[in-house]
Amino acid sequence: MSSPEQQPHIPPPAADPETDQNTAAEEPAPAPAGPLPAPPDHPPTPSASRWSRLPRGAVFVIGVGLGAAVVGACWAGVSLADGSEEAFSTDGTLTVSGIGAGLASGDLCTGTDGYDDIDFGAQVSVTDAAGTLVAKGSLGLGEKTELGCEFSFTVDDIPPGSKFYTVEVSHRGGLTQTEDELRAGGLAFTLGD
Incomplete structure (x- = not known):
């Protein structure tokens, strides 16, 4: 009897525990039972926002x-809340x-004869009922009139709400005015004879 040719037996490679774990992790999960939904004809496109379409x-x-609208609204709210x-x-x-x-008439003039402090730039102070200085202005240029030497002045940024205000030029003592009188303007003060 003839014997079949014998081939050498090669043992399978030894199992490597790390390789076996990787192989198990890489194996795909079993397919779910039942039919899969059909894929869409085309992939969905992200919709562009309205902002991205503007320059x-x-x-x-x-x-x-x-x-600006938010800042204005906040400012108005604080102002109204403050009253x-x-x-x-x-x-x-x-x-x-008398000087x-x-x-x-109309010539430039300055305070003289004891009124040397009354001149262009002299401070005009406004204090409130509590005696707190709340606003300042200054005298303009003096101009000769029939009555003497007249100086105009303007005081801005007077805060409202005081019962009365005192207006003083230089250190000559103040004259008390109501808020309505100050708002009306056209105040006329006189020093001297």
């Missing part, structure tokens, strides 16, 4: 406008009587 400049302008009104201004004149002899 950059337009988005910037819209952002600035919205920011305060806007600051106001007043104006008037101070006349130093400027020899000057023609």
Whole structure:
């Protein structure tokens, strides 16, 4: 009897525990039972937002406008909640009587004869009922009039709400005015004879 050719027996490679774990992890999960849903004909496209369709400049302008609106609304809310009104201004004149002899009407003049502190730039102070300085202005140029030397003044940013205010030029003592009188302006003060 003839014997079949014998081939050498090669043992299978030894199992490597790390390889076996990787192989098990890489094996696909069993397919679910039942049919799978059909894939869509085309992949969904992301919809572009309205902002992305606008030019950059337009988005910037819209952002600035919205920011300004928010700041304005906050400012208005704080102002209304505070109950305060806007600051106001007043104006008037101070006349130093009996000076400027020899000057023609309309000529520039200054305070003299004990009124040397009354001149262009002299401080005009406004204090509230508590005696707190709340606003300052200054005298304008003096101009000769029939009564003497007249200086105009304006005081801005006077906060409202005081029962009364005192207006003082230089250190000459103050004159008390109501808020309505100050708001009306046209105040006329006189020093001297």
